[in-house]
Amino acid sequence: MKQAYAHLTDPLIKANPITLHILGICSALAVTTSVSTALTMSAALTVVLVLSSAMISAIRHHMPTAIRLIVQITIIASLVIVMDLFLKAFAFEMSKRLSIFVGLIVTNCLVLGRAEAFARRNPVWPSVLDALGNGLGYSIILLTVGTIRELFGVGTLLGYEILPLVENGGWFRPMHVMLLAPSAFFIVGFLVWVIRSLRPEQAETPEFRILSHDETAQS
Amino acid sequence: MADFNPIRLWKRFLALPNDDLGKTLVFAFLITFVASVIVSVAAVTLTPFYQQNLDRERQARMEEMVASLSVMSDILSELKIDDFDVRIVDLSSGTFAKDIDPTSYNQREAARDPNQSLSLPRDSDTAGIRQRANFAPVYILRRDQALELIVFPVRGVGYQSMLYAFLALEADANTIAGLSFYEQGETPGVGARITEPDWQALWPGKTLADENGDIRISVVRGSGQGRFEVDGISGATRTGNGVSNMLHFWLGDFGFGPFLKRIQAGEIRL
Known part of the structure; x- marks a missing residue:
C-alpha cells in the first residue's frame, strides 16, 4: 500500500516529469501564459495520461513486440482526438485559445514516456496511480509557471485583477516579457534550480570536468 | 475440432x-x-x-x-434590424432568386449536394472549393433608404485549411469596406493571423477592379503598394495567395461576378 502511494506522490516533486525528467516542456512553454489555459491543458493531459496508462497496462501481456510503440501511439492518439472534440464541444473558447496544443498531447514525451517506462510493465492500478501522479506533477509545474506569467504579465489571476494596472489608476506596469515563450524557459529553469538546491540528490553527476589553464598545460 | x-x-x-x-x-x-x-x-x-x-x-x-465597419458609430446606432436584409443570389445568372427562403437556405449543405451545386472545372477553381452551391446569400445594409454595404460570404483554400470569410463592399460594389475571417485552420501564429484585427484593418478602402473591370486586388509579399495591394503576413505567403485566389474566384464569373456586373450596370437596384 505504501509503495502504491509512492507511485502517486513521487512524481509530484521528487521525480517530477518536468523538472527532473525535463519531459513535456513544449506545452509547458506554450500554454502557460494564463492560469486558465494551464489548468485546462493540465486537466486534458492528466485525463489522457491516466486513461492511456490504464489501457496500455491492461493489454501489456499481449502487446506484440514488433508493433509495441505503434499500438501505444494509436491508443494515445485516439484518446487525444476524443479529448480535443470534447473541448471543442463544451469549452469552445478555451479550445480556440489552446489551438493545436491539445492535439499535440499525442507527441508529448510525458505520455509515451510513462507508457513505455511504467504502464508497459506494471499492473493496472499502480499504472493509474503513476499516471495520475505524473499528471499532477505536470499540472503543479504548469500552474506555477502559469500563475507567475499571468500575475506579472497582465496583473491578473484567472482573469481577476490582482495587481492594479497603471492604466486603471494602479501602480503595476505589466511585464510583457512574461507573455513571451522565453520567460517560461527562465521560470522552468528557475524551478529546476530551486528544486535541485533543496534536493541535491536530483542533480546529475557532471559528465566531464572543466580543467583550469594550469592543468591543461601539464597534461 | x-x-x-x-x-x-x-x-x-x-x-x-x-x-x-x-x-x-x-x-x-x-x-x-x-x-x-x-x-x-x-x-x-x-x-x-x-x-x-x-x-x-x-x-x-x-x-x-x-x-x-468604417461607418460612423452614430450611424450604426441608427441601424435597425429592418436595415439589414438577406437576399439569395442565383450565381450563374447574377439575379435574385425569388423562390428560396433566405432564412432556411444553407449554402454549405447546398455545396455538398450535387443537385444544388456546380462541379467546377479545375482551371476555373482558383479557390480550390471543387463544388460551388448554385445560390449564395448576400447581406444588404441600408442607411436612410440608401445602400450602405453589401456583404458576401466567401471561402477558399489557404495553406492547409478552408478559409471562410465575409467580404463587405461599399455601395459602388468596388471598394472594400472590410474582410473578416470567421473560420480557418491555418498555422497558429502565422497563417492564422488573418483573423487578427490589425491585419483585417488593412483591407478597408482597397479597390477590387480597375477601370477595365479586371479584378486586381491581391495580397502581396511584404508591403503592398497602391489601392489594389494588401500587405502579406511574413511566413504566410501561401495563406496570402489563398486569400487572393479566393477573392478572385468569388468576384469572377463563377462567383458573384455576374451579380456585381448587374449592380454596376444599374440593372439591379439594391
Whole structure:
C-alpha cells in the first residue's frame, strides 16, 4: 500500500516529469501564459495520461513486440482526438485559445514516456496511480509557471485583477516579457534550480570536468 | 475440432507468443478497430455541439464586422434590424432568386449536394472549393433608404485549411469596406493571423477592379503598394495567395461576378 502511494506522490516533486525528467516542456512553454489555459491543458493531459496508462497496462501481456510503440501511439492518439472534440464541444473558447496544443498531447514525451517506462510493465492500478501522479506533477509545474506569467504579465489571476494596472489608476506596469515563450524557459529553469538546491540528490553527476589553464598545460 | 468454440479460440490466440506474426496482425486489427470505434462515436456525438459553437461564432463575427465597419458609430446606432436584409443570389445568372427562403437556405449543405451545386472545372477553381452551391446569400445594409454595404460570404483554400470569410463592399460594389475571417485552420501564429484585427484593418478602402473591370486586388509579399495591394503576413505567403485566389474566384464569373456586373450596370437596384 505504501509503495502504491509512492507511485502517486513521487512524481509530484521528487521525480517530477518536468523538472527532473525535463519531459513535456513544449506545452509547458506554450500554454502557460494564463492560469486558465494551464489548468485546462493540465486537466486534458492528466485525463489522457491516466486513461492511456490504464489501457496500455491492461493489454501489456499481449502487446506484440514488433508493433509495441505503434499500438501505444494509436491508443494515445485516439484518446487525444476524443479529448480535443470534447473541448471543442463544451469549452469552445478555451479550445480556440489552446489551438493545436491539445492535439499535440499525442507527441508529448510525458505520455509515451510513462507508457513505455511504467504502464508497459506494471499492473493496472499502480499504472493509474503513476499516471495520475505524473499528471499532477505536470499540472503543479504548469500552474506555477502559469500563475507567475499571468500575475506579472497582465496583473491578473484567472482573469481577476490582482495587481492594479497603471492604466486603471494602479501602480503595476505589466511585464510583457512574461507573455513571451522565453520567460517560461527562465521560470522552468528557475524551478529546476530551486528544486535541485533543496534536493541535491536530483542533480546529475557532471559528465566531464572543466580543467583550469594550469592543468591543461601539464597534461 | 468440429465444434467451433470462440472462447477457446480466443484463449489460443492469447496464448500465442507476442512475436508471432498472426498475433501481431490480429492484434493490430483489433486495436485499430477499437480505436476507430471510440473516435467515431465521439465524433458523431460531439460534432453537433461543435457545429453549434461554430455557428454562434459565425454569427458573432458577422455582428462584430457590421459593428467595426468604417461607418460612423452614430450611424450604426441608427441601424435597425429592418436595415439589414438577406437576399439569395442565383450565381450563374447574377439575379435574385425569388423562390428560396433566405432564412432556411444553407449554402454549405447546398455545396455538398450535387443537385444544388456546380462541379467546377479545375482551371476555373482558383479557390480550390471543387463544388460551388448554385445560390449564395448576400447581406444588404441600408442607411436612410440608401445602400450602405453589401456583404458576401466567401471561402477558399489557404495553406492547409478552408478559409471562410465575409467580404463587405461599399455601395459602388468596388471598394472594400472590410474582410473578416470567421473560420480557418491555418498555422497558429502565422497563417492564422488573418483573423487578427490589425491585419483585417488593412483591407478597408482597397479597390477590387480597375477601370477595365479586371479584378486586381491581391495580397502581396511584404508591403503592398497602391489601392489594389494588401500587405502579406511574413511566413504566410501561401495563406496570402489563398486569400487572393479566393477573392478572385468569388468576384469572377463563377462567383458573384455576374451579380456585381448587374449592380454596376444599374440593372439591379439594391
